[in-house]
Amino acid sequence: MDISNLKKAIDQEIAGVKTEDDVFAFHQKFLSKSGEITKLMAGIKDIAPEKRGEFGKTCNAIKQDTETRLFKIQDEIKAVALREKLMSDPLVDITIPRLNTKRGTLHPITIVTRDVEEVLERMGFIVEEGNEIATEFENFESINIPKHHPARDMQDTFWLSDGRVLRTHTSMWQNYMMKKYGPSFRAICPGRCFRNEATDATHENTFFQVEGMMVGKDISIANLLYFMKEITTALLKRDDIEVRLRPSYFPFTEPSFEMDATCVFCDGKGCPICKHSGWIELFPCGMIHPRVLEMGGINPKEYRGFAFGFGLTRLAMLRWGIKDIRMFNSGNLDFLAGVTK
Amino acid sequence: MKISLNILKQFVNLDGITPEEIISRFSLTTSEIDGYEVKGLGAPAIVAEIKTCEKVPNSSKLSQLTVFDGQKNHQVVCAAPNVRVGLRVAFAPKGSIVAGIELGVVKLAGVESHGMCLSGRELGISTDHDGIVELPSTSKIGEPITKALPFIVDTIFDFDNKGITNRPDLWGHYGLARELATIFNRPLKPLDRADLSIYSKLPKVPVKIESDKCFFYSALRIENITRKQSPLWMQTALFYLGINAHGYLVDLSNYLMLELGQPNHAFDASKMGVISIGHAPAGKKFMTLKDTEVTTTPEMLFIKSDETLVGLAGVVGGKNSQICSDTTDTIFEFATFDPTNIRRTASAIGLRTDASTRFEKSLDTNLAKLCAERTIFLLKQHDPKMRVASRFSFTKTKETKPIKIKVDRTYVEDFCGVKFDWNIVVKNLTALGFAPVLSAKALSITTPTWRATKDISMGADIIEEIMRTYGYDKIKPVPPTEAVKTVTQPPYRAGINRIKDILTTVHGLQEVHTYLWSEKPSDLRVVNSAIKGCDYVRDTMIPALVSIFKKNRASHTNIKIFEIGRVVLNGKEQRHLCICVPDYKELSEIVSDIIPCKFDIGKSGFHPKNNANIIVNGKVVGGIGVYVGVDMAVAEIVLDAIDPNLLVPEKLFPMPTKYQKNTLDFTFEHDGVYGEIKNVFDKFSHKYNMGFKLKDVYKNCFTVQFTVASHEKTLESEDINDIWQKIIDFGKANSLTLKS
Numbered sequence A: 001m002d003i004s005n006l007k008k009a010i011d012q013e014i015a016g017v018k019t020e021d022d023v024f025a026f027h028q029k030f031l032s033k034s035g036e037i038t039k040l041m042a043g044i045k046d047i048a049p050e051k052r053g054e055f056g057k058t059c060n061a062i063k064q065d066t067e068t069r070l071f072k073i074q075d076e077i078k079a080v081a082l083r084e085k086l087m088s089d090p091l092v093d094i095t096i097p098r099l100n101t102k103r104g105t106l107h108p109i110t111i112v113t114r115d116v117e118e119v120l121e122r123m124g125f126i127v128e129e130g131n132e133i134a135t136e137f138e139n140f141e142s143i144n145i146p147k148h149h150p151a152r153d154m155q156d157t158f159w160l161s162d163g164r165v166l167r168t169h170t171s172m173w174q175n176y177m178m179k180k181y182g183p184s185f186r187a188i189c190p191g192r193c194f195r196n197e198a199t200d201a202t203h204e205n206t207f208f209q210v211e212g213m214m215v216g217k218d219i220s221i222a223n224l225l226y227f228m229k230e231i232t233t234a235l236l237k238r239d240d241i242e243v244r245l246r247p248s249y250f251p252f253t254e255p256s257f258e259m260d261a262t263c264v265f266c267d268g269k270g271c272p273i274c275k276h277s278g279w280i281e282l283f284p285c286g287m288i289h290p291r292v293l294e295m296g297g298i299n300p301k302e303y304r305g306f307a308f309g310f311g312l313t314r315l316a317m318l319r320w321g322i323k324d325i326r327m328f329n330s331g332n333l334d335f336l337a338g339v340t341k
Numbered sequence B: 001m002k003i004s005l006n007i008l009k010q011f012v013n014l015d016g017i018t019p020e021e022i023i024s025r026f027s028l029t030t031s032e033i034d035g036y037e038v039k040g041l042g043a044p045a046i047v048a049e050i051k052t053c054e055k056v057p058n059s060s061k062l063s064q065l066t067v068f069d070g071q072k073n074h075q076v077v078c079a080a081p082n083v084r085v086g087l088r089v090a091f092a093p094k095g096s097i098v099a100g101i102e103l104g105v106v107k108l109a110g111v112e113s114h115g116m117c118l119s120g121r122e123l124g125i126s127t128d129h130d131g132i133v134e135l136p137s138t139s140k141i142g143e144p145i146t147k148a149l150p151f152i153v154d155t156i157f158d159f160d161n162k163g164i165t166n167r168p169d170l171w172g173h174y175g176l177a178r179e180l181a182t183i184f185n186r187p188l189k190p191l192d193r194a195d196l197s198i199y200s201k202l203p204k205v206p207v208k209i210e211s212d213k214c215f216f217y218s219a220l221r222i223e224n225i226t227r228k229q230s231p232l233w234m235q236t237a238l239f240y241l242g243i244n245a246h247g248y249l250v251d252l253s254n255y256l257m258l259e260l261g262q263p264n265h266a267f268d269a270s271k272m273g274v275i276s277i278g279h280a281p282a283g284k285k286f287m288t289l290k291d292t293e294v295t296t297t298p299e300m301l302f303i304k305s306d307e308t309l310v311g312l313a314g315v316v317g318g319k320n321s322q323i324c325s326d327t328t329d330t331i332f333e334f335a336t337f338d339p340t341n342i343r344r345t346a347s348a349i350g351l352r353t354d355a356s357t358r359f360e361k362s363l364d365t366n367l368a369k370l371c372a373e374r375t376i377f378l379l380k381q382h383d384p385k386m387r388v389a390s391r392f393s394f395t396k397t398k399e400t401k402p403i404k405i406k407v408d409r410t411y412v413e414d415f416c417g418v419k420f421d422w423n424i425v426v427k428n429l430t431a432l433g434f435a436p437v438l439s440a441k442a443l444s445i446t447t448p449t450w451r452a453t454k455d456i457s458m459g460a461d462i463i464e465e466i467m468r469t470y471g472y473d474k475i476k477p478v479p480p481t482e483a484v485k486t487v488t489q490p491p492y493r494a495g496i497n498r499i500k501d502i503l504t505t506v507h508g509l510q511e512v513h514t515y516l517w518s519e520k521p522s523d524l525r526v527v528n529s530a531i532k533g534c535d536y537v538r539d540t541m542i543p544a545l546v547s548i549f550k551k552n553r554a555s556h557t558n559i560k561i562f563e564i565g566r567v568v569l570n571g572k573e574q575r576h577l578c579i580c581v582p583d584y585k586e587l588s589e590i591v592s593d594i595i596p597c598k599f600d601i602g603k604s605g606f607h608p609k610n611n612a613n614i615i616v617n618g619k620v621v622g623g624i625g626v627y628v629g630v631d632m633a634v635a636e637i638v639l640d641a642i643d644p645n646l647l648v649p650e651k652l653f654p655m656p657t658k659y660q661k662n663t664l665d666f667t668f669e670h671d672g673v674y675g676e677i678k679n680v681f682d683k684f685s686h687k688y689n690m691g692f693k694l695k696d697v698y699k700n701c702f703t704v705q706f707t708v709a710s711h712e713k714t715l716e717s718e719d720i721n722d723i724w725q726k727i728i729d730f731g732k733a734n735s736l737t738l739k740s
């Protein structure tokens, strides 16, 4: 066959390739060692020497073009075959869940506590855990709440038959932390606290707090403000938060503050949640009272420090919009399954 | 605590300052104010005069009046007994809104009434409804009532009590005025008071202090008090501040307390003998002027008149000596008592009065005399015919003295992280009543006595005063100079976190929290629990978890829960982990996953039959038990009994071998539990042993599958034969025989 006849024959026959067998047969006829294209190329010896170059190029082009076309057809044939094979699979409900799956869930308090710990660990704070049962001294005297102090009336304390108490706040752990790590350290102590009060949607006798403190040589109120701002920014995951200090009163700090942050619900514009002030009260804090330092074995003339605290239970309620504080200890598995990180 | 802007304005000019500014600046400098309410703006009346007054026929009470409002006469029917010709009244013509109702023309006993003459209650300035308000004869007819009686319009603030518990000086208007004068940089007006020294020749009121719980006691006898009603402005102010009028002397006493923060008491002098302050024998009855009976205890402090109890000191007066409508002579008491004693008494009898609330804050003993001076000043104004009949008679066991404190200026600046303009600091402290003296390096301060009872005692207190009046907003956040050190966390934390993660993510357990107390008897009880019968401090967490298990069972299948919490055993608090799952086959696997442990069968007592102790390093650290009938298996582990390093194993990812692994199955006949077989082969050691697991169990036949391989080579058949024989021999040596 000459070139034009060969081209015609290829065009004609390739249109009829429908199966893997056709592919094989076509390949044999045109592309194999004994195929028509090879035969055509063998005829180069009969060509005039000055035209051989062009003849060779044309033959190669035909060969390549034919191969490409054949492989493409072959791919299509394979795809169709695979699809046919898969279509013979039985039809399944791909949306069906596994029946009776049990998902593990962390308690919401564990989740918020870990968040807080993670933020403070990054800032070099030790995370310490304290006992839930305390002596009267630990819970009160050690943080400057002497007998007869009105603050003892405000906190309705659970008293135990052996004279000890269920700790009413994590603040009591200041004394322990100072003795263990003092004088220069940063530490937080998350934990469970107890108040003897009637429970309702916003009151619980069992709840979680975290206490934090830093003691060092030249700690100032400006340092306290710096940390409070950093912690707030990290916890609320926003970098446009403003903070401010307001005077407050706690027996274990002097001066004592409430730290307010820009209300995240209205960006400080004022809304019902912040009582239209644009600020929400976040942390009680203050400079550690000299007597508290002294009782922790730290010389207040040489060292200063600040302390802060906040409710982890309250944080969890704010974060997930939990309306009833009693859910945390309810053992209601539907509630506990609802909070997944 | 409610505070009246009108009273504050007597002492400091607050013109041009809005209530919002007062609230915001006070909250940022001193303490919170919860809000405010404007009173009297809607008072509907105008001043009018009664021109004619006749009884309405066929009515015992009603009078028919002609009331002139400066423009025209109105016919009004009125039931008040104090109507008379010439009286100026607060008149609300028809169409006015009184107590939310629009006045129309009504017919009373057949006579039309075109408006109302208002009582104190209708005007909204008191609870009085026995008669109409009598305006001064100087009131201008036709003027709106708010112009004729400007004190009707007032702004009442609601101060947060908790924020000022440590500030006894802020429990009266004068002290708050001083604070506001400082905040807004305006002068505080001096308090008008009488000079008591002019009475020093008069006889004493004999007073004897028998207990050191009374710090200071003073008395003044006043005679010929004829005034019965207090001035309308005082009644109105008291009403706005939540106190009803009770007649002049009682109102005056209350007003002085609200004005100065010094509680005081007026006795009917005709019922008083020699006054002493001391304790009473237990078990006596004392009737308060609030008509409640108090049974005396030895701790209570009483005011006695010739041994008769006439007052429960600092809390409430006695019925037997109270002011009556015909009292003309009175003995005024101005005293200071032990704050703790007052607080205890008030809380013991469940009666926290305005007086006890103030006394328990630790009052300045010097305030008593100031209050006496103010009392006489006001009495002279209100009842010029009254006569002071005694000298200012006092006795004391304690006296509040000024405190001197010196602080280093550099220290104060370092403490705050602020560079001060010290002239402003001195000005602010002076305004608060301190006497500051500035030197090159230090600031010396003498406190006023009203800040010296407990509130200010050391340098840190002075720093607070300096900083808060200077403005906390002047503090800018500054990172500490000390570098952050990498810290090593206490050992248990990582272990506990890992346990929680494995239980929730690998095994699908839900973490729960339960209460510290339980119904199950233990050595330790909460003595003042509100939940009777559930007041034992738990020594195990199992009952709480079982209770959750049961509670959720109706609505859930496959309940898998755990708690890490605290219990008290033999007086010692320890951390426990408690697990509760329905399928007992999971339990030992879960426990082994979190702690490298062995099971010692039949020793834990968790169940009479199906139980095991959990052993770590040869020590019992907990137990497991299986309750087949209820599909429940529990484990409880004392985390504090385990070396914390074991809770965070290092070798979690052993290198797998590159060579072929072989498995060898052995079926043992064993009349016991699998744990015993496991305990045996846990001890089996061979260089090609890569571990074993239970493959199958049928009756008493346990098929155990060993994986054998080497890290160096593909095992030859003689290697495999060797370990195969050694496993059999090891079993045999430990009484495990192969199934024939």
Ligand SMILES: [Zn+2]
Residues within 6 Å of the ligand: A263, A264, A265, A266, A267, A268, A269, A270, A271, A272, A273, A274, A275, A276, A278, A279
């Ligand atoms: Zn808001």
